[in-house]
């Protein structure tokens with residue numbers, strides 16, 4: 001490190017939902033040259049922090065004029081969509097939701113495309129959940145259900161569980177039992193103490209049998225019941241059992257609704273005999289923040305329709321369904337387009353789109369107007385929510401080309417002025 005370098009301590013990585021807040025970012029010559037403590041996924045997410053700062057496609061180069069032009073375009077749309085892509089601060093998410101409200105638009109984020117099952121199941125059943133701090137300090141039995149955090153949440157095991165010492169597990173890993181449930185190719189951690197394997201076809205029966213056993217009945221043939229009894233016994237004997245599952249569905253394996261529902265029911269039933277909670281892992285870019293802000297502003301975490309002037313929840317008719325049937329005629333796409341679910345990116349083809357976000361000017365999305373802004377936590381300060389819905393303060397480590405929240409507030413003002421003049 002040269003003498004001209006500076007170090008920003010306790011930066012937050014949004015490379016995955018773990019939102020590690022112990023990153024020391026080394027800046028030299030206006031670039032990130034090191035992100036200490038970050039895992040390989042986090043290093044890729046930080047990159048070198050360089051960004052373009054372009055404004056493309058407007059009739060004028062002046063940003064005020066381009067904002068006015070965007071306001072006109074969106075106001076002239078019959079059924080606009082405001083879409084929250086990843087890497088936004090919650091302040092920017094809030095400003096985007098306010099714009100959707102003004103436009104009587106449909107507003108949605110990536111959750112409806114990648115992780116709706118867990119949200120809908122929690123709305124049906126409630127959820128026994130815990131903060132990652134509680135899991136770190138209490139969990140003595142951990143079940144990794146078809147997820148190996150080493151792949152997509154690389155520091156989960158070293159920061160939260162099973163490795164760290166905790167108040168009630170003073171010997172760390174030695175005090176905890178790790179159970180891997182492998183469902184087909186979706187495997188739990190390699191170093192688990194106990195491994196239970198099943199095919200994707202068996203999973204539904206296994207979960208039903210597990211729920212039946214917890215309710216005092218048996219269901220299924222002897223091979224399944226034996227595995228169910230083994231797992232249930234270990235869970236019921238735990239002082240604090242945690243089921244860890246991946247809320248994000250891989251494109252090749254749609255998340256089974258039954259799994260989300262059943263794991264919630266299982267953790268709830270554990271609290272009759274011991275203590276148990278469900279830990280759902282979410283991907284990065286402040287996805288939980290989008291759900292939290294939408295819930296806070298509208299009462300619903302995704303797929304909110306303002307077209308009647310008041311928020312209406314339409315999870316059965318979310319972004320992909322609306323784009324597929326041609327029900328969207330303009331899109332305000334806010335956030336990192338590179339992190340869009342591929343199905344959403346494809347569905348946007350041919351729809352008039354305005355992109356505001358980091359590297360919007362370089363995006364493969366066919367947007368008529370593109371404005372480059374910064375990445376939450378790297379260039380923009382504010383709040384982001386961890387996978388357990390805990391808010392964390394973000395302190396930017398580099399200057400932003402243009403602050404997303406301020407830009408969206410200016411857009412809201414331009415829409416209000418035009419609406420007042422109409």
Ligand code: SF4
Pocket residue numbers: 013014015016017018019020037038039040041042043045153154155156
């Ligand atoms: S585990 Fe996730 S949040 Fe932590 S450094 Fe790695 S990518 Fe970033």
